[in-house]
Amino acid sequence: MPSLGDLLREWDRGAQAVARGDWDCALRLFSGYPEPSARMCFNVGCVHLLAGNPEAALRAFDQAVTKDTCMAVGFFQRGVASFQLERFQEALCDFRLALAQLRDNTAIDYTQLGLRFKLHAWEVLFNLGAAQCRLGLWAEATRSLEEALSKGSEGARDHLCTALDQVQKQVHLQPRQGPRGEVFRPHRWHLELLEPVDFLGKAKVVSSAFPADRQEDIQPQQPQGCSHRGLENPHRLWSQEAPRDRDTGRPRAGGAG
Template sequence: MPSLGDLLLDWHRGAQAVAREDWDCALRLFSSDPEPPARMCFNVGCVHLLAGDPEAALRAFDQAVTKDTCMAVGFFQRGVASFQLERFQEALCDFRLALAQLRDDAAIDYTQLGLRFKLQAWEVLFNLGAAQCRLGLWAEATRSLEEALSKGPEGAHTDLRTALDQVQKQVHLQPRQVPRGEVFRPHRRHLELLKPVDFLGKAKVVSSAFPADRQEGVQPQQPQVQDADARAGPGAAPRAADTGTACGPRRLPGAETEVGPGQAGPADLRVPVVSDEQVREPEHGSSGHSRALCGAQARGVAGASHGGHTPGSGGAHADAPWCRQESGRPHGPRPWGPGLQPAHPQLSRGPCHPSPPSWTQASPRKVQPGGARRGAEKGRREGG
């Protein structure tokens, strides 16, 4: 069974075949629908009339008015087909049915339905008088033409007066019909929907690395690099992996640096270093472990940061464990300094050393319980 688009396309091609008077092609295209609507049956009947086959046209118009009992132009054309077959009584009935479908209107415009024809009431009355003349009803034919003259426009008055004079002289009239080559056509909006639509469009070369693509509007390919906001931008310096240099975490200018064994770096002399054992909560009620500061080790850190040596340090902190990752639970506010600082997520990450953001703590030498503070308290008690 053909699709709706195929039927619509055949309908349009059939109307084009009627315009070039190719009756066989038009009939083949109009008959492609196994269940044709009333307008398609009307087209088939009009083509048979133009081809000189009123018998086939009568059958087609019978189907049209059966499927659409209010098609006045269908009754009008069926009366014409019956008139050509010299079935004047049937033609007279069809013309009366067409006049009844007008419902006392002056005309019915079929343009919006695809037929460029306006069925006028005076034309139906004219055909009614022509059929009455064939049946010998000259008086009724005269009244029909007089009524048509009263309802017709001024442009049709000349033809109607001429026809009235012929009836008075008992001269037969020829019926009027739909203009030659006029059939129902599909709507233009429906035909536009049959055109293929390219929703994706055509591909366009914007940037290319091939010399053969150097055309107007095409730019050469540029290297991409990520800026400070992690967005790619063109035309930047080559990456470290491309130049053969060592990869490591990038750091912002002026950021404090953590140092390891045998290294020296900038440190803050005003803030002492806090060890992991000192920050942790006291165990077993011992107060010697709570918040004790190791001044000697803080001075050792400061001396190492400026390239000096501290007695007992063995050089630039050769025996101090540095950059140990804190694994305990958070302990509230922390002092800010080189001993405890937040690791910037962009500074601690790099293309070669990815790591999640965390808090790093540089822990100096572990302080044994009962250290300097407990000895100082014992000395005060003995001196007192």
């Protein structure tokens, strides 16, 4: 059985595989968990959607929302998979469930959970309207788009106005889905904990803070085996000094003798 560290590394490698578009590698890595979490099941579903397999994606999203019944983004993506399979009534139910899990909030930011995606209420309402269009519920679709327009940001206004105009002309809409290539990733600090830590570090030569020591560092002491002439025996320096006067201690004139 793989260790927790191994599973975290495989999760990270799987997310990297999604980023580079290697669906087979991502699915192999994400499927290695003996007890997959809701987030891992969600990842598998997203990869299947990217790979063009909405049936397999639907099964994975089923697992995700079964494990986490409050996962609004899971219901949202399952609705997208049902829509692609032309199961519009099921898609309608999932978009309503996603809207209910928003709990009157304008958005849910999943960034702290490892998914770089913010699910907005207007996006869910947009998809709700798209499913209603396919079911011939044009009046309901119009109301959904009008509500989306009231909740949408300034940047989404033009897009929603165009969509509302299409619905009023009874033109079908294509649903929105999560950003391409984005899946739940492990927290970076979890991965950093797996890296080996060198508590001792590398040895360094540190200069002394004492001036005398620094002077010695610059001008090292002469080794004892000095070869300078006259310094072979330092005692000779004392023995060659001039004789000193016994009373004053000063050298006597005339030197030794």
